Amino acid sequence: MKDVRKILLPLPSTSNAEAALIRGYNFARRFGAHLAVLHVRPDGREMAPLAGEGLSGAMVEDLMRSAEHEGARHAHEVHALFERFVAAHPDIQVVPPRGPFPMDAPTISFNIMRGAESEIVPAQARLSDFTLVPHPDSGDAVSSSETLHAVLFDSGRPVVIAPRTPPKGLIKRVCIAWNGTAEASSALRGALAWALTADAVRVLHCGDYQRRGPTAQDVVDYLAIHGITADCVEFPPVDRDVGKGLEAACKDFDADMLAMGAYSHSRLRQLILGGVTRYTLEHADITVLMSR
Known part of the structure; x- marks a missing residue:
């Protein structure tokens, strides 16, 4: 993915x-x-089947009204934030969600859709070059974590996770985590858009995490074909944790972005035992591109 034309941002x-x-x-x-920019507003009518789960019609009506009220509040707050943002950044042109879109000029749109976020966002992501999501540890009842995983598993496109705090400047130093898997290969392709214009690119690998497949040096050679100069560094686990070691290696490189494959092991195994994907989601303080 070298030519980025559309970025989906669900809020x-x-x-x-x-x-x-x-x-x-x-x-x-x-x-x-x-x-x-997309906000998915839940449809309170989806609660109607609860009437068959032991809840009375009146109770379901109350739940639907409450959900509608909360949905309206979140939609208003997100739209107000969008309006403040575009007012503070007049150099990006506001256009309707369906365009028209000027070529090679930054544009932004806002759209509200009703339905299940875990279904609508992946569907929209399939026709976006990548999906950018807020960091999932919001601590709020409405979290982007479910959206993040829905896009990872059901869109066929990369996910970029924004840092917790507003970033400063452009991405200039890119780390690519490599373990030889198809997931890592997909992330490598997604990272090309940033690696092509980065000041420095490093391929990170760990002997404890390498699978059968191309080596980190093979990745360096592949990047060279694309005109990208990179080096490769093997990092050790920290406290027997590959995720911690990867985080430390990114900090040593002063990286702005990490690109990595997601869930080389099953998601269930990672949730129970932990894993590199889970550790990165919970602890990364830089922009992270993940792909499956």
Whole structure:
């Protein structure tokens, strides 16, 4: 993925949304791309089947009204944040969700859709070059974590996770985590858009995490074909934790972005035993591109 033209940014609430908007704005400017901001408002009518689960009609009606009220509140807050953001950044053009879109000029749109976020966002992501999500540890009842995993598993496109705090400047130093898997290969392809214009690129690998497949040096050679100069460094686990070792290696490189494959092991195994994907989601303080 070298030519980025459309970036999807789902905002379920305002939690960690400002940092995601700033990162999306930076990406749109960098690539001359369109930033499609999307808020999915739950449909309270989906609670109707609960009437058959032991709840009375009156109780279901109350739940539907409460859900509608909360949905309206979140939609209003997200739209107000969007309006404040575009007012503060007049250099990005606001356009309707369906365009028209000027070529090679940064644009932004806002759209509200009704339904299940875990279904709508992956569907929209399939026709986006990548999906940018706010950091999932919002601590709010509405979290982007479910959206993140839905896109990872059901869109066929990369996910970029914004940092918790508003980032400063463009991405200049890119780390690519490599273990030889198909997931790592997909992340490598997604990272090309940033690696092509980065000041420095490093391929990180760990003997304890390497699978059968191409080596880190093979990745360096592949990047060279694309005109990208990179080095490769093997990092050790920290406290027997590969995720901690990867985090430390990124800090040693002063990286702005980490690209990595997600869930080389099953998600269930990672949730129970932990894993590199889970550790990175919980602890990364830089922009992370993940792909499956």
